[in-house]
Amino acid sequence: MPDDHSMVSLLGSRDEFLHVIEQAFGDGIDIHVRGNEITVTGPETETDLVSRLFTEMLALLKGGTQLTPDAVERSLAMLRGEGDARPAEVLTLDVLSSRGRTIRPKTLNQRRYVDAIDKHTIVFGIGPAGTGKTYLAMAKAVRALQDKQVNRIILTRPAVEAGERLGFLPGTLYEKIDPYLRPLYDALHDMVDPDSIPRLMAAGTIEVAPLAYMRGRSHPVFTNVLTPEGFRPIGELAVGDLVIGSDGEPTPVIGVYPQGEKEIFRVSTQDGASTLASADHLWAVHTRDDRRRGKPHRILTTREMIGNLRAAHYHRYELPLLSRPVAFPPRDMPMDPYALGLMLGDGCMTGSSWPSFTTGDPELADALIRLLPGVEIHQRSNVDYMLKRVPHSGSVAVLEHPIETVMRGLGLWGKKAPAKFVPELYLYNTAAVRLAVLQGLLDSDGGPVTQRDRTCRVEFTTTSPRLRDDVVFLVQSLGGVVYQRVRPATGRPPGNAKGRPVHHRHDAYILGIRLPEGIAPFRLRRKLEKYNSTGGGRPMRFVDSIEPEGTAEAVCIQVAAPDSLYVTEDFLLTHNTLNDSFIILDEAQNTSPEQMKMFLTRLGFGSKVVVTGDVTQVDLPNGQQSGLRVVQDILDGIADIHFCRLDSRDVVRHKLVTDIVDAYNRHAEQVPEFQRDAAGRGGPRKRGR
Numbered sequence: 001m002p003d004d005h006s007m008v009s010l011l012g013s014r015d016e017f018l019h020v021i022e023q024a025f026g027d028g029i030d031i032h033v034r035g036n037e038i039t040v041t042g043p044e045t046e047t048d049l050v051s052r053l054f055t056e057m058l059a060l061l062k063g064g065t066q067l068t069p070d071a072v073e074r075s076l077a078m079l080r081g082e083g084d085a086r087p088a089e090v091l092t093l094d095v096l097s098s099r100g101r102t103i104r105p106k107t108l109n110q111r112r113y114v115d116a117i118d119k120h121t122i123v124f125g126i127g128p129a130g131t132g133k134t135y136l137a138m139a140k141a142v143r144a145l146q147d148k149q150v151n152r153i154i155l156t157r158p159a160v161e162a163g164e165r166l167g168f169l170p171g172t173l174y175e176k177i178d179p180y181l182r183p184l185y186d187a188l189h190d191m192v193d194p195d196s197i198p199r200l201m202a203a204g205t206i207e208v209a210p211l212a213y214m215r216g217r218s219h220p221v222f223t224n225v226l227t228p229e230g231f232r233p234i235g236e237l238a239v240g241d242l243v244i245g246s247d248g249e250p251t252p253v254i255g256v257y258p259q260g261e262k263e264i265f266r267v268s269t270q271d272g273a274s275t276l277a278s279a280d281h282l283w284a285v286h287t288r289d290d291r292r293r294g295k296p297h298r299i300l301t302t303r304e305m306i307g308n309l310r311a312a313h314y315h316r317y318e319l320p321l322l323s324r325p326v327a328f329p330p331r332d333m334p335m336d337p338y339a340l341g342l343m344l345g346d347g348c349m350t351g352s353s354w355p356s357f358t359t360g361d362p363e364l365a366d367a368l369i370r371l372l373p374g375v376e377i378h379q380r381s382n383v384d385y386m387l388k389r390v391p392h393s394g395s396v397a398v399l400e401h402p403i404e405t406v407m408r409g410l411g412l413w414g415k416k417a418p419a420k421f422v423p424e425l426y427l428y429n430t431a432a433v434r435l436a437v438l439q440g441l442l443d444s445d446g447g448p449v450t451q452r453d454r455t456c457r458v459e460f461t462t463t464s465p466r467l468r469d470d471v472v473f474l475v476q477s478l479g480g481v482v483y484q485r486v487r488p489a490t491g492r493p494p495g496n497a498k499g500r501p502v503h504h505r506h507d508a509y510i511l512g513i514r515l516p517e518g519i520a521p522f523r524l525r526r527k528l529e530k531y532n533s534t535g536g537g538r539p540m541r542f543v544d545s546i547e548p549e550g551t552a553e554a555v556c557i558q559v560a561a562p563d564s565l566y567v568t569e570d571f572l573l574t575h576n577t578l579n580d581s582f583i584i585l586d587e588a589q590n591t592s593p594e595q596m597k598m599f600l601t602r603l604g605f606g607s608k609v610v611v612t613g614d615v616t617q618v619d620l621p622n623g624q625q626s627g628l629r630v631v632q633d634i635l636d637g638i639a640d641i642h643f644c645r646l647d648s649r650d651v652v653r654h655k656l657v658t659d660i661v662d663a664y665n666r667h668a669e670q671v672p673e674f675q676r677d678a679a680g681r682g683g684p685r686k687r688g689r
Contacts, residue, residue, distance in 0.1 A: 009061050010054065012069070017057070020069045021050065024076055052079055056087040065091055071106075077649060078108050096139040098191045103139045107650040110136060117610060120642040122600065122635075124588075125612040126628070127646030133612035134586050138187040141582040144608065145205070150582045151296060155184045157586040158211045158595065184208055184586060202308070205298070209280075211585065211595060218259040218278045218556035219568065225557075226567035228329055230428055234568075235555050245561035246573050248324040248431070248479075255558030255601050262554040265302050270315060270544040271481045273570030278554055279303040282575055284565060285317040285543070296580070306546050315542035320565065320573050321516070322479035325431035334406045337426055337433045338523065339371040341440015343403075344412075344420050344467065351414040355387045355403045361524055364443060374402040418463045418506045422470035431478065435519065438474045443524040446513075448531040455537030456530070458513040458521045463506040475513050476571035481539040483512035514539035541572075562605050580606040588613035589628045590620055596627030616664070 011018045011033065022031060029042030029050060038054060040047045056075050057067060065071070075087035095114055096103045105111040110132055116123045117140045125133035141153045185208065188197065192206075200206040219225075221235025226244040237243070242250040259278070267283075268274040283305070284297040297320065309316055333340075342364055343349065348356045357377075359365060365385050369377050378386040389401045407413035410423045426437050446460035462468050472482045487508040494501035514537055515521055521536070522528040559566050564575040585591070585599055588611045603609055613628045620626060635641050 009067065010057055012067065016069060017067060017072050020072050021053065021076070024073070025050065049076075049079060060087065060091060065104075074106055081108065095136060096143045096191060098142070103136070103191070105136065106132070106652050107646075109644070109646045109650045110652075113644040113646065114140065116642040116644050117608070120640050121607075122603070122609045122611070122641045124628075124631070124641075124643045125610060125646065126615060126632075126643065127650060128614050128616065128648060130652060131646040131650040132652050133646065134183065134584065135187050135190075137584050137610040137612060138184070139191060140610070141584060142188075142191045144582045150606070150608065151205070151580040152299060152582075153206045154581050154583040155188070155206070155208045155586070156211045156584070156599075157184065158588075158590040184584075202304070207301075211591065211599065218257075218262055218281060218554035220262075220264055220276050220552035221555050222552075223276050224569050226326070226571070228327075230424075231569075234557060235553075237557055243557075243559060244326055244567040245559065246320060246323055246563055246565035246567075247561075248322055248326040250327070251559045251561040251566065253557050254560050257556050257558075257598055257601075259554040259556060261551050264549045264552045264554070265306075266545075266547050266549045267302060267543060267572075268545045268547070269319065269541045269570075269572070271483050271541055273476075273481075273541065273572055275569040275572050275574070276549060276552070277302050277574065281556075283317075283543075284320055284563070284573065284575065286320070287311075287316055287318070288314065291318070299581075302546060305543060309543055309545070315544065317543040319541045319543060321481070321539055321541055322477075322567070322571065322573070325434070325478045325519075326567070326571075328428045328430060328434075328477075330430045330433075331425055331428070333425060333429070333433065334409060336371040337429075337436035338440045339368055340422075340426060341437040341442075342368060342444050343407075343440075344422065344437075345441045345444025345446075349403070349407050349413055350416055351404075355401065355407075357385045357387060358383050359385070359444065361443075361526070363524060367523070372403065419466070420462070420464045421466040422474070427470060427473055427477075434474050434477055438471065438478070439521065439523050441471060442513075442521050443527065446521070448522070448527055448534075449512075450530065450534050454534075456534040457537065458515070458531070460511045460513060462509055462511075465509065468509040468511065471511055471513075475511075475515065478515060478519055479539065480513060480515040480519070481541050482514075485510050485512075558601060564604050580604070581608075583607060583609045585609070585611045586613070589615050589618045589626050591627035592620070593625060593627045593630045596631050600631075 012020075015033075018031065018033065022029075025042075025046060029040055029046050031050065032039040032041075040050045053072075053076055056079070057072065060067060060071070060075070071087075071091060075091070078087045091104060091106065093104055093111060093114065094102050095105065105114050109127075113123070113125055113133070114136055117137065123137075125131075125137065127133060138155075141150075141155075144150045145153055188206070188208075192200070197206065201208070219234050221233060223234050224231035225234045225237065227237075228242055228244065228250050237253050237256060239253055239256055241253045243253060245251040262278045264276050264278060266274055266276055280301045280303060282299050282301060285300055285305075286295075286297055288311070290296075290298065300317070305317055343355075343357065346358045346364075348358070357365060357368060360383050365377055365379070368385075368387070369375070372387070374390050375387050376390050378388055380386055387403060404413055410425070412420065412423070415421075422437060426433060442458060442460055445462060446458055448456045449459045450456050460471055462471070468484070472484070475482045487510055489504040489507050492504045494503045496502065513521065516539060517536065520528060520531075522531060557566070558564070559575070565573045566575060568574055581604065583603075588596070590613075591599070599611075600609070611628070611631075615626060615629055618626045618629075632643060636643065
């Protein structure tokens with residue numbers, strides 16, 4: 001028997017709980033309370049039920065739950081229902097404790113709904129208004145964020161209530177969408193400190209947006225994406241095609257979603273790289289504080305970064321770089337890649353004489369002899385070397401020079417310095433090949449540059465705009481960054497050649513290069529030692545500007561890479577999929593089947609999705625089928641997807657709401673089936689006259 005204090009809590013103020021129980025059982029039983037003893041008389045099944053009810057009420061009190069008339073009624077409903085559910089186990093589950101209050105399920109179905117969210121990746125909560133579908137999902141999302149199970153919360157709902165279109169509503173974009181998203185904001189304010197919500201939204205930790213803006217994460221169809229065969233327009237990609245991921249390895253495209261005409265922005269970085277993306281395109285970024293504290297990337301949209309790119313004197317958002325060099329498939333080569341780099345840097349292949357090589361480092365001349373079969377070297381001065389064909393004894397015919405043969409095949413024979421380039425055969429080859437070409441170029445026409453109190457950078461100079469672009473490609477494909485500047489020929493003082501002034505005829509392109517740790521830019525001993533003595537630093541890429549570029553036909557893709565990142569123009573890394581996120585789609589009965597598919601296929605790794613809706617409250621235009629109705633038939637039975645159905649017994653609003661829901665359900669059962677189907681599709685079509 002309970003003590004005096006527990007007895008007061010058990011029966012309630014002025015015995016209000018006792019009255020609730022007596023009213024629920026009517027005249028079938030008598031309950032007498034004398035001191036700390038409760039006596040129940042009546043039919044055995046009823047007295048047993050009352051006894052179990054008081055036992056559960058005591059357990060709730062011991063568990064710290066404050067009893068209310070509503071809790072007593074719900075406990076009794078559970079005991080009368082099917083199964084062996086115990087109210088003390090259902091009503092004491094703490095989903096979230098926030099701001100002095102604890103959020104718990106209040107019915108058995110709500111408990112099952114909460115448990116399903118824990119156990120499954122995608123959960124559909126289907127039931128009438130007031131059953132706690134969205135509220136409990138929001139509580140689970142906030143709890144997952146607090147427990148660091150996810151990095152962000154995304155809340156969305158279709159903006160079609162009352163048949164209105166956003167474009168015809170007055171005000172700015174956010175003023176237009178606010179009425180549709182207000183229920184989500186209200187639930188969020190109940191669970192999170194209101195003062196912290198703007199900060200969390202600014203950081204991209206919490207995103208609240210209409211469903212229409214979830215699908216706009218896209219590129220213009222002509223934007224190039226890197227594939228194992230080279231760059232291809234994203235609009236040409238199909239499911240099953242391979243693109244390059246952040247680890248440099250190929251990853252398959254698992255979704256392609258045309259987006260129609262979209263507002264487009266050019267996103268540029270401080271090293272001169274840029275690409276085009278929609279306002280809601282996703283970017284993985286680090287802030288300075290994120291990196292210092294060892295935090296993972298945060299995911300922001302293009303729109304969220306606009307106007308917020310600087311913090312005092314430094315860039316705010318750092319973009320990720322390739323974690324490993326791009327792994328293009330190997331291809332056969334007619335010349336050693338390091339030797340090709342040396343010849344492109346300091347070789348002469350004009351065709352007017354024997355091929356020659358100019359260098360003050362005999363080490364490089366020796367490397368050419370080792371790497372070029374059929375060629376012997378003749379030193380004409382301290383810096384000038386002639387590359388001659390090795391004669392064959394007894395040979396009468398005039399044979400073509402082996403270097404000339406190779407260079408003709410590559411399209412380089414006869415090219416002077418302003419027209420040199422790296423053949424595609426070497427650009428789109430293995431990382432070892434690309435690095436060897438780059439080392440040859442840097443050993444001949446580049447060098448380490450040291451500055452006091454700074455790490456060493458690498459500088460390369462060329463008068464060929466095509467070779468400049470090829471070197472940028474080589475560096476970026478290895479995970480590095482390149483800063484460019486031009487030294488115009490016009491106005492430069494002439495140099496001297498044998499005591500006479502020689503005017504500059506071509507602009508010089510100067511590249512400042514940063515390569516990842518572990519990638520040596522040189523083979524030449526003196527340059528490599530100087531580079532290693534001060535360290536090469538860390539390549540970094542920051543968002544520098546975001547400028548509008550009008551509108552364009554756009555498309556988005558989804559890739560199978562674990563981080564969902566893929567390589568776009570200038571080796572920028574970006575993605576469209578929602579990883580490590582808790583995503584709630586509310587009012588899902590107002591999605592079309594196409595919208596539902598789009599939403600569900602955006603699921604990323606480490607994410608959880610909860611879809612809520614009431615199939616009896618469809619606000620779609622006449623003849624439009626509800627995506628929530630269709631999806632139940634399509635996905636039912638798939639592992640890790642759970643459909644949880646709530647009903648009037650789970651309504652946690654005013655008791656009258658339950659009666660209203662039941663009344664509508666009874667009315668629906670009397671309506672012919674074909675009329676119910678038409679209503680679910682937005683109502684019957686009207687015939688034209």
